[in-house]
Amino acid sequence: MVKSISCADSGADCSWSTTAETEEELMNKVEAHAKEKHPDLEITPELVQKIKSIIKEI
Numbered sequence: 001m002v003k004s005i006s007c008a009d010s011g012a013d014c015s016w017s018t019t020a021e022t023e024e025e026l027m028n029k030v031e032a033h034a035k036e037k038h039p040d041l042e043i044t045p046e047l048v049q050k051i052k053s054i055i056k057e058i
Contacts, residue, residue, distance in 0.1 A: 001057040
């Protein structure tokens with residue numbers, strides 16, 4: 001199944017979204033987006049777990 005996520009899913013006021021075949025690929029896209037569009041965001045282990053918990057399978 002394809003995995004998907006959007007910034008809005010996390011409560012952020014951002015319209016970005018993406019899909020990927022694997023969780024690893026999806027998390028790489030999330031990380032790249034966060035660095036580019038949300039540079040002040042501190043990526044903690046807790047945040048990573050939150051992000052993983054809102055991944056959807058479509």
